[in-house]
Amino acid sequence: MDIDLKSLSLSISKYYPMAFITPASAADKYDVIVVGSGAAGGQAAYTLAMDGARVLMIEAGRNYDPRSETPMFQTNDAAPLRAVGTPDKAFGFYDATVDGGWSVPGEPYTNASMEHGREFKWWRARMLGGRTNHWGRIALRNGPYDFKPRSRDGLGFDWPISYEDVAPYYDKVEMLIGVYGSNSGLENTPDSPDGCLLPTPKARIGELLVRQRGRRLGIPVIPIRRAVLTQPLDHRTIPAKLHPGNAKAQRVLAEDMQNRAACFWATACGRGCSIRANYQSTTVHLPPALATGNLDIVTNGMAREVTLDPAGKATGVAYIDKTTGLEHHASARAVVLAASACETVRLLLNSKSNRFPNGLANSSGLVGKYIMDTVGADWGGQIPILENLPPLNEDGAGGEHVYTPWWLYKEQIAGKLGFARGYHVEIGTGRGMPGGYAPYLPSSGGRTTYGARLKQDARRYYGSNVWLTGRGEMIPNADSFCEIDPKVVDKWGIPVLRFHWKWSEHEIRQAAHMQRTFADWIVAMGGTNRKEPDPDGRKGIEPGGSIIHEVGGTIMGAAPATSVTNSWSQAWDVKNLFVADGGVFASNADKNPTLTIMALAWRTADRILDQMRKGNF
């Protein structure tokens, strides 16, 4: 063991200056209220607090401390049921989700239809840091095409901003959170400037094979980008780049960066990270924001309504203290909604007034419209070349090391594919920690193997499976939206969301293309497909929402009639109300949305600071 874990945990134990408050101890008025504490809320609060704004964050879940609550080295036999998923913990016992999953006790949502292909699944987490505690850490930039999709192929919507508007914020977020990756120069897959990225981890043996055989099919495999520290962040130079002219912010950030350890190449990121080697809001955004003394956090606060003054300006947020059931009100000069795309929609639609009888900021009627998820379809196979390998430690960075960006732009724009948008491929290989699902044990001559043969087979086949996961762009459509269910309320009496969902032929054909391509890839690796993929993509596509990349519902646009927010994520109807989460996405590129959420949240926070300095609210 090269690392002294005891001294490591001592060195990181000092990092949390707590500023958690109760509703009774909240200040009379803040500069900004941020609803939500995940990627969007964390980034918005960080940027605002580091620049001196007084911020109140309201989080619906409980406080969560990754230092003491992360199961870093626990083996699956130390968990109930070998840590497999249950209705209480759908992604497994050790998944860093508290009081959440596909259902949250006492906080239902409904579907207009449960027909195949019409259902929407909504993953929530009720904990500080939200879903950033368990996310896959895949941190891809949208490319130039992704902000102007309608201009390119006539479908969906253009954003009112371009890649160039967001690029400086991608740079800053990458430097702040720490992202490993490399520049490929591939089409619509932006490079990062020098100094933004950390070194990529070496590929695992199976990943090398996937790369070799992919090349034979014309499919590129390159290092993926994930928010994991492969080396410590450069605390000497980065703070000054991120906070020029702000000595206090530089000092706070430099100190905090030194308290984040680099990855020690063990334990899956989905458990969270007690040594702060990967990004989660609770380990990266909130500690320095709290250290400024400018951030107060109320946990167990369920936001119910954004309140208004007679002139139609937001005055604050009414919220329920879940520990007492009592309602409280917090006041601020500006309000940032970062509750996650659909929860933000719910809050707006439940904020009705004489001025906004159809919900706040909804003069366009578009709040809740154009919800998008990522298209998901997978395929896997067993690869004889990878049998009987010697023992290898392939834990690596706790997730993928390589991936395939979308590679058929030219064929697609030429109309050769039958679907308009692309997908990337997340590549799963390796000798990961055995979980509570039986190892790969093929039947032999139609018989269930057991006994001595089982043990031999388990050794032979362990590590010889490859799983290819397609993640593709969905085009927004009028049949995929959410609204307030007229009949159902949650345990706090707050009306809940009802979802409507429909895939278009673009997504269905894309899913079929994924599985066909992956099945061919398995054969190219020398594997055999246990069955052929169904040419009907309806069979392979995952249900809406199940990739947990839901965005839209408060989309940004160039005009108040066709969008909810402007190019600054500012509500057209309420000038001191902003949306920082994925709700503002006008399209949902195949790239995982989290990095873009953070870049836009930083940009929006900069705008709020600018407007406050000018006295505009």
Place this chain on the structure above:
Amino acid sequence: MNTPEPIRIDRRVAIKWMLTASAGAMLIRTPSFGGVAPETAASAAGRPATGYGTDPDLVKGYKPGDLWPLTFTAAQRREAAALCDIMIPADDHSPSASAVGVTDFIDEFVSAPYPDNVRDGKKIVDGLAWLDAESTRRFGAVFADASAGQQASLCDDIAPEEPANPDLKAAADFFKRYRNLVASGFYTTPVGMKDIGYVGNVPLARFEGPPADLVERLGLTDEVKW
């Protein structure tokens, strides 16, 4: 269909595999399972209404029985252990399944309050009851008391996934489901992980990637340059 091993995969995929695996292990009731009481030991003992909840302590270690009562009778437990060790016997590399607590895991599984466990647990308990009844019919002894040869002949009759005698289909499905549970339980223990060649879960200063000789042997030397 076989349940692939848990490679480094997307969580959603893992869930899907789990669902597929349990669907594949669906037992079809046949007359040969007749005579088994509809109440399982677990349900008769009165299951707790809930599991570990949505906010369990993830850091502490748990043993079967800590969170919900185990429900095997002494006789079921003896039989389950015998079948565990037929599935995974001791060899030169590692001990048998029952020696590392897999019987306790099976008991935990069939006793758990979650809907999948209630459904599959009944199938396991019913399958064990069938196995005892069949062993008694054939050999005049319950399964645990049958000779090794008698146990093997019975297992070999239900090892085919599509047995020639359709009356044995439910027993064959039970056999495979049980085999998969034993393998899950065994290969998640430190002993099982060592046997299978999992050498991770230790902190490292560097991640070196695969050794050059292995890369060369698999013809992948060109692939390590990016």
